[in-house]
Amino acid sequence: MAYSSVLVVDDEPDNFDVIESLLSDRPYQLHYVSNGIDALESLDLFQPDVILLDVMMPGLDGIEVCARIKAMPDWHTVPIVIVTALTEKKDLARCMAAGADDFITKPINGIELRARVQSMLRIKQTYIDLEQQVQTRTAALQAKAERDRVLSIIATQICASFDFNEIVETTVQEVQQLFQCRAVAIWQLQSSIADHNSQVATVVAASQDPTMAPLLKDRDQIHLSRVRLQAYQLEQGDDATVHFQDLMTDCPEKFPRTAHCQQLAVPILQNDKLWGFLSVINCQSSEHWPTEEQEFLKQLSTQLAIALQQAQAYHQLQTELNERRQTEVRLRESEQRYINLANAVPVGIFRTDANHQCLYVNQRWSQITGYSTRAAMGMGWLDYIHPDDQVKFQDEWQRFVNEQRPFQLEYRLRSDCHEEPWVFGQVVAEYDAQDQVVGYVGTVTDISALKRAEAQILHNALHDLLTNLPNRSLLTERLELAINRSKRVSSYRYAVLFLDLDQFKVINDSLGHLIGDRLLVQMAQNLKSYLRFSDFLARVGGDEFVILLEDLESLDAAVRMAEGILSSFEKPIAIDDYEIVITASIGIVLGSADYDHPSDLLRDADIAMYRAKSSGRSTYKIFGAEMHHQAINRLTLETDLRKALTQEEFRVYYQPVINLAKGRLVGFEALARWHHATRGWISPAEFIPVAEETGVIQQLSRWILRQACQQLLHWQRSFPEFAPLKMSVNLSAQELRKPTMVSEILQTLDEVGLEPHYLTLEITESMLIEDINQTIELLTELKRHHIQISIDDFGTGYSSLSYLHRLPADYLKIDRSFVGQMEKGNRNFQVVSTIVALSNQLGLDVVAEGVETQQQLRWLEQLGCEFGQGYWFAKPLPPQEIENQFFTQGLSPGLVEEERRSVINQSLMSHDQPRSGPCPSSSV
Structure with a gap:
């Protein structure tokens, strides 16, 4: 079995180990280098079929390495797959601009990795096959063009000259050069007086390979079998080709060094009689002569026959002036033959x-x-x-x-x-x-077909193949013109609209990519029909369109255009049996002379579009300078967030959970806290959404799960009198959709040594309804391993009683917004009362979040709420302060109410960390 060579370029050997394990069952030979310089120097050594290239590396980064490889003539076709944790579109755009063929985001998904590598190998093989086909076809076309060129040269010379010797000399030279053969000769048959069984053929013209010993000389002769020649003429006819040595009686003696040479001959006719042969001698072991070469020689022999007769006619015109009428007839015949010949050439x-x-x-x-x-x-x-x-x-x-x-x-x-x-x-x-x-x-x-192909290639280079709209390259040219014009003409007004379809991925995933493609085509047609003739529409991404509005009367016209486009989207689009209603988010940039580059316009329009999308979709936003600053701040936060894990800036804080009836500590909720190196403490409400969008949340969640389990195990062993203590850890939406989530959690528990029933996983109510059947199946699997489940932020989502009773949950956590604003008899009080009653009916325990006053605690106890957590008991604290305030200050596991509150109040007063607002439920 042939193994495909895969070169992995990554400065982290652990990443290579992961890739090697994921591809171990495939017929690949993996090679590893740790930096860009080694990657460039090892290409000839490893001969990679696919390159898996990391981006963030010391020295040359992955994008520079990719660009250099694609600039190498010998390696520009090798597929390069970027393996990176960068997911911003502009980062991916830089990778694609450097020549990357695809990308895989970290952490690496095994199924995606194998599919991408296999796809790249297929694409490369397809490219090789196409290139070979193109080379083969090009060679065939070039050969035909050369043959046509020779025919044209001979035909042109026949038209210009009646000198038969000059024509045959040109013929043998052109044919010898065309075929690159040993020799080409034109033989004329003559009668043999000495031998009645043979007929002599004499060389009239010959062209030979100058690098080899000559085979023929002028007026050289050979003997042909008269019997074989007559049989050949009778059986084969005018269109015949023959292996010349079959007719020769003295072939071994005449050509002792050409025993392995193959000779092909075509007849030259004079007045329908055999005048001689055009023979080609080729020193090849194969006896096969291609059909096209035989046909070419036949056409050439036809031209020579015409040239011969034309020359003889001309000679007769010079020598037989007394036979003018006969000469005129022959001349007309010669002209007709010339016409026939001219009409025969392509x-x-x-x-x-x-x-x-x-x-x-x-x-x-x-x-x-x-x-x-x-x-x-x-x-x-x-x-x-x-x-x-x-x-x-x-x-x-x-x-x-x-x-x-x-x-x-x-x-x-x-x-x-x-x-x-x-x-x-x-x-x-x-x-x-x-x-x-x-x-x-x-x-x-006629080269019209070639010109049409060139025009089509140029069109394809500047247009999207699916919608036939201009692509990013053509859009960039138009934007450059608009920018330059705005600098020259002060009255010129233009605007750029960046349009992104909302929830298009849902349509692709649910109805299929074929329906998605047809929807894109229909959207492109609808947009074109809505725009003015002078407006420019381009497709720049999967579901992204850019509109350039020029010669605006006022910049308000761009806003009216955006509003009109959004209104037009309200009408359903019928595709097959589906009626699809899709909305869009639009970012608007009002053109000005301050812009110098098209990329700046597209960047700002993209920022405004994302602001519109985050504002609820189906709307538009006009770009302002503050958006750019916010985008820079967001990018900085994202970059710092990725570094925070490796630089150990994250902390795990723990908030106690109290049994309200017994006043007993029963466990903790683990919460993420980030102490930035320069900014200090950053609110979870600020960094958790960014972590979820960038995928860092998964790595952060795994780290917190391990830290929390290790900490709980330490407390259980150090303070057994407080047993049993439990630990609650939040699950993010990304983890909930991860197929390997259960196995990873069980692996962590096994490595730490914590029993599963001490762990409670918290899932927000809003996460449950995204895919309720899959969620129930996943939670059931967790319950089967004795891991407890808590529904977090209950009351803020849209839970349905029709499936709530099916959830294998243990706890309902009342959202802090209800607890914090409850008063006797008000709506929030009734909501809390209803949740407690509902939990009792479903056999679930209730945990109240955000208990901050003694009155709230009293009301919760009256309603029968089992557990509570909040600032009334303790805010989230680091492990050492938890030990100081709950384990080592003389607190017994079960305190009387007065003693418990007194000690807790003292701990609250002594801790100087500022109180933070509510954390997102997915904040691990």
């Missing part, structure tokens, strides 16, 4: 007088230009050349006349019957005896 042939007036065209010329032979007669060259190309034609013609250089030019023709064709034209001059130009002979080759 190029257009024309002839003019010295004043460029057309005298003759062949049938192919008429087919290419659309002009009949009658219409062409008397026309001048400029009469059928496209007006836009006439100046170019005349300039090239002057160089041809003045510099005696070959005339070769691509130009367009006028046409009476179809589109204006593109041709490649060549012209040679005809001279009389006094060396004066008497006319011109030329050829035209």
Whole structure:
């Protein structure tokens, strides 16, 4: 089995170990280097089929390495997959701009990794296959073009000369050069007086490989079997080809060094009789001659036959003046043969007088230009050349006349019957005896298909293949024009609208990519129909469109346009059996002379679009300077957040959970706290949403789970009198959707040594309804391993009683917003009372969050709430302060109410960390 070579470039060996384990069951040979320099130097050594490239590396980063590899002629086709934790679109755009073929986000998903690598290998193999096909087809076309060129040269020479010896010399030289064979010869048959069983063939013209010993010399002779020759003529006929040595009686003696050479011969006929042969000697072991080469030689022999007869006719005109009538007949016959020959070649042939007036065209010329032979007669060259190309034609013609250089030019023709064709034209001059130009002979080759292909390639390079809209490259050109115009013309107003479809991924995932693609095409058509003729619409991403509005009367017109587009989206779009209503978020940038680069316009429009999306979707936002500052701050926070784990800036704080009836400490909730190196304490409400969006939340959650389990195990062993203590840890939405979540949690518990029933996982009510059936299945699996489940922030979501009783939960946590504002008899009090009663009916315990006053505690006890946590008992504290205030200050596991509150109040007064607001429920 052939192994594919995979080069992994990462400064962290652990990442290579992960990749190696994920690809261990595949037929890949993995190689590892730890930096960009080694990666560039090891390409020739490892010969990678795929490169997995990290971005953040010392020295050369992954983007620079990618760009350098793609600039290498020998390695620009190797697929490069960026493996990175960067998920911002502009970071990924930098990777793709450097030439990356795909990317994988960290942490690495095994299924995605294997699929990406396999996909890249298939793409590379497809590219290799296509390249081989193109090379094969190109070689075939080039060979055909060379053969056509030789036919054209011979045909042109036949038209210009009646010297048969000159024609045959040209023929053997061109054929020998074309086939790169050992030798080419033209043989003329002669009668043998000495031997009645053989017939002599004499070399008339020959061309041989100068690097090898000559096989033939002028007037060289061979003997052909008369019997075999007659049988060949009777059986094979005019169109025959034959292995020449089969006819020779003295082949071994004549060519003792060419026993392995293969000779192919085609007949040259004179008045339907065998005059001689055109033979090709090729020193190859194979006896197979390609059909196209045989056909070419047949066409060439036809031209030689015509040239021969034409030469003889000309000779007779010079020597038999007394037989004028017979000579005229032969001349007409010769002209007809010339016409037949000219009509047989695959190029257009024309002839003019010295004043460029057309005298003759062949049938192919008429087919290419659309002009009949009658219409062409008397026309001048400029009469059928496209007006836009006439100046170019005349300039090239002057160089041809003045510099005696070959005339070769691509130009367009006028046409009476179809589109204006593109041709490649060549012209040679005809001279009389006094060396004066008497006319011109030329050829035209139809290259219209090639020009259409070039135009299509250019169109595809600047347009989106799905919607046929302009792509980012063409958009960039238009934006540059708008920027330059705004600097020149003060009254010029323009705006850029960045439009992103809301929830398009949901449509793709639920209805399939085919429906999604058709929806994009329909959206593109709808947008085009809504815009003005002068507006420019481009597709720049999967579900992203950019609109350039120019020549605006006022910048308010851009706002009206955005509002109109959003209104037009309210109408459902019918695709097959589906009626789809989709909304969009639009970012608007009002153009000004301050902009210098298109990327700045797109960046600001993108920022405004994301602000619109975060404001509730189906709306628009106009870019302002403060948005840019906020985006920079957000990027800085995201960067610092990624560093925080490795720099150990995170802390785990613990908030006690109290049994309200017994006044007993029963456990803790683990909460993330971030002490920034320069900013100090950062609120979870600020960094948790960023962690969730960037995916850092998963790594942070795993770290907190391990820390919390280790801490609880330490307290259980150090303070057994407080047993049993439990630990609550929040689950994020990303973890809940992770297929390996259960196994990872069980692995952590096993490595720490904590029994699963001491762990409670908290899931917010809003997370439950995203995929209720999958959530129930996942929670059931956790319960099967004795891990307890708590529904966090209960009352803030949209839980349905129809599935609430199906959830394998142990606790309901009343959201702090209800507890903090409850008063006797008010609505919040009734909500809390209802939740407690509902929990009792479902057999669940209730934990009240945010207990901050003695009155709240009394009401909760009256309502029968089992557990509580909040500032009335203790705020989240670091482990050492938990031990000082709950384990080592003489507190017994179960305190009387007065003693408990007295000690806790003292601890609250002594701790100087500022009280933070409510934390998001997904804050681990």
